[in-house]
Amino acid sequence: MRATFMYGPGNVRVENVPDPEIIEATDAIVRITLACVCGSDLHPYRSMDKTHEGVPMGHEFLGVVEETGSQVNGFQRGDFVVSPFAYADNSCPICRDGFQTACPHGGWYGAGGVGGAQAEAVRVPQAAGTLVKVPADVDEALLPSLLALSDVYLTGHHAARMGRVEPGKTVTVIGDGAVGLSAVLSSRRMGAERIILMGRHTSRTDLGREWGATDVVAERGEEGIAEVMDLTGGEGSHVVLEAVGLMPAYEQAYGIVRPGGIISRVGVPQYEDAPVGFGSLFGKNAQLAGGPAPVRAYLEPAITDVLEGRIDPGRVFDAEVGLDQVADAYKAMDDRSRLKVVVRP
Amino acid sequence: MRATFMYGPGNVRVENVPDPEIIEATDAIVRITLACVCGSDLHPYRSMDKTHEGVPMGHEFLGVVEETGSQVNGFQRGDFVVSPFAYADNSCPICRDGFQTACPHGGWYGAGGVGGAQAEAVRVPQAAGTLVKVPADVDEALLPSLLALSDVYLTGHHAARMGRVEPGKTVTVIGDGAVGLSAVLSSRRMGAERIILMGRHTSRTDLGREWGATDVVAERGEEGIAEVMDLTGGEGSHVVLEAVGLMPAYEQAYGIVRPGGIISRVGVPQYEDAPVGFGSLFGKNAQLAGGPAPVRAYLEPAITDVLEGRIDPGRVFDAEVGLDQVADAYKAMDDRSRLKVVVRP
Numbered sequence: 001m002r003a004t005f006m007y008g009p010g011n012v013r014v015e016n017v018p019d020p021e022i023i024e025a026t027d028a029i030v031r032i033t034l035a036c037v038c039g040s041d042l043h044p045y046r047s048m049d050k051t052h053e054g055v056p057m058g059h060e061f062l063g064v065v066e067e068t069g070s071q072v073n074g075f076q077r078g079d080f081v082v083s084p085f086a087y088a089d090n091s092c093p094i095c096r097d098g099f100q101t102a103c104p105h106g107g108w109y110g111a112g113g114v115g116g117a118q119a120e121a122v123r124v125p126q127a128a129g130t131l132v133k134v135p136a137d138v139d140e141a142l143l144p145s146l147l148a149l150s151d152v153y154l155t156g157h158h159a160a161r162m163g164r165v166e167p168g169k170t171v172t173v174i175g176d177g178a179v180g181l182s183a184v185l186s187s188r189r190m191g192a193e194r195i196i197l198m199g200r201h202t203s204r205t206d207l208g209r210e211w212g213a214t215d216v217v218a219e220r221g222e223e224g225i226a227e228v229m230d231l232t233g234g235e236g237s238h239v240v241l242e243a244v245g246l247m248p249a250y251e252q253a254y255g256i257v258r259p260g261g262i263i264s265r266v267g268v269p270q271y272e273d274a275p276v277g278f279g280s281l282f283g284k285n286a287q288l289a290g291g292p293a294p295v296r297a298y299l300e301p302a303i304t305d306v307l308e309g310r311i312d313p314g315r316v317f318d319a320e321v322g323l324d325q326v327a328d329a330y331k332a333m334d335d336r337s338r339l340k341v342v343v344r345p
Numbered sequence: 346m347r348a349t350f351m352y353g354p355g356n357v358r359v360e361n362v363p364d365p366e367i368i369e370a371t372d373a374i375v376r377i378t379l380a381c382v383c384g385s386d387l388h389p390y391r392s393m394d395k396t397h398e399g400v401p402m403g404h405e406f407l408g409v410v411e412e413t414g415s416q417v418n419g420f421q422r423g424d425f426v427v428s429p430f431a432y433a434d435n436s437c438p439i440c441r442d443g444f445q446t447a448c449p450h451g452g453w454y455g456a457g458g459v460g461g462a463q464a465e466a467v468r469v470p471q472a473a474g475t476l477v478k479v480p481a482d483v484d485e486a487l488l489p490s491l492l493a494l495s496d497v498y499l500t501g502h503h504a505a506r507m508g509r510v511e512p513g514k515t516v517t518v519i520g521d522g523a524v525g526l527s528a529v530l531s532s533r534r535m536g537a538e539r540i541i542l543m544g545r546h547t548s549r550t551d552l553g554r555e556w557g558a559t560d561v562v563a564e565r566g567e568e569g570i571a572e573v574m575d576l577t578g579g580e581g582s583h584v585v586l587e588a589v590g591l592m593p594a595y596e597q598a599y600g601i602v603r604p605g606g607i608i609s610r611v612g613v614p615q616y617e618d619a620p621v622g623f624g625s626l627f628g629k630n631a632q633l634a635g636g637p638a639p640v641r642a643y644l645e646p647a648i649t650d651v652l653e654g655r656i657d658p659g660r661v662f663d664a665e666v667g668l669d670q671v672a673d674a675y676k677a678m679d680d681r682s683r684l685k686v687v688v689r690p
Contacts, residue, residue, distance in 0.1 A: 093580055094604050102604030102629045104579075162630070234449075235438055259439050259447030265627065272622035276633065277614040284447045285507070285636030291627045 003119035005054030028127030058118030084295035090129030144314025156182025158293035163264030188212025348464035350399030373472030403463030429640035435474030489659025501527025503638035508609030533557025
């Protein structure tokens, strides 16, 4: 089959590899219907160390079950499914807490011998815990929105949930990428009174306004902080949803969070150490939350929301490529000419 | 009057200085009945830069109002009062949120022209917002417990509150100082199912057991982490209350927190940067909370709890000195021969 690998900055290739096979009795093989490129894929696209091995890429997909291991109950060949971007057994105490991305039997696509989803097919470990069925006769027009549940929309939802967004709160979203826009939509659905979107790509912030942003701040750094402080009467934002993952976004976040407020991060941090002492978080009792979204915890009700037309998160997709053109998708997202690109194998 | 100043590591002196005077119309002058030495006073005692100016020390006290500025409504000469360790107007939006330590009109004793409380008297800015009256005829035996509300007990309470301690949760308290022990007592009152106290001074951990600790772990670092993980079936602690403020305590905290759990810090961090990325907090959706306790928000019900005998937080005091012996109190707390020392001017 054809599958996508990354070898270094800007170096994405589609290659022929053996078809995936069942290894564990809890595995399933899923043939990919739709996949896409993630904002988090752009971090290695810009800065990874060169490698001769190639890293399998892609972790968001809709697909059709092709084969199941002997312990994969409840699924059979032909089932149409959506997968969270991480696999998990969905039955251990940590999963029952609702933190499936920390499942001790879980893991990530494209790592540890598991392939990526920007491919014709993928092996899904812990398939019974990971996959969720979607009606096979779903309207084709809804597929992008179902695909968006695999990661981006529910990552935005997770940001808002861990940020404890609720009626009466002022929420600031840092980043106008697909996750940031999803965080705006989620915050509106949770009743935020005011939603300030920090971003400077008008085509994106326009969708943000449509989804609930009440204010848009194009400035960054100290100027951006000053603007948000001004908008909030000098008090700062109750909740800050950080959907970027770079240090300047983190610095903006603690600059604008209100005393006692919450910074919820879902952009994968491209740093390990960061300011948390008296001058940043501690002095004003600011809280820090967030992490990889446990999409599996949120998937069923979100599928219903899409099928019944209450949300349309697929609007973040503004282009589609075939699998052999996936490098073009990376390039277009990297240079910001596209927001998020569907990959159809 | 006599007042305490610190000039460098181990260098604490009591000196004659002019009596404090009303400067702002919102000030009061309070004659100190009881003060004490704080664990946070030991940080500069060990590591401050030498100075010729002398830093005024002490921020916990009970006292009697001696004089009030023209805008200090509700207080008069002779009122017996307890003060939070920070002053605040208690009326601005941030104070109304319950985060008085971030009040834009507030501040700290011993800084910005305000004296310390290890003294015969002190000027209290924003007195009407800061001070809380205590019945003048209160039993002398209750005074240590009222004094403990000025900082240490309600700092432990704040740790537990920001850690969202509730029935069914496992709570680990790092540090067996007066704040750590107070955090144990607070966690028990909030219904924690299990309370693991990390500390190795038996006389202290014995009080911790009396106040609700179900387990005591004397090991530190990797061994301490392994022990707590073992006690929690490999899953970690829902809540970690960090009452030390040093980096090894922070590292222990993220080592033992359960995925999706909360680290709540009230030890003043002796660091600005710390690990918060994928390998520490983000990867397991661990949350970070805490800061200087807004004691004022918790003071009235806690005074009632003390007066009605429901809590006895004054048990953390195990010695008393006169003001001129305050240097001995620092030394005894620094070498761990005393837990917390009352200063009676």
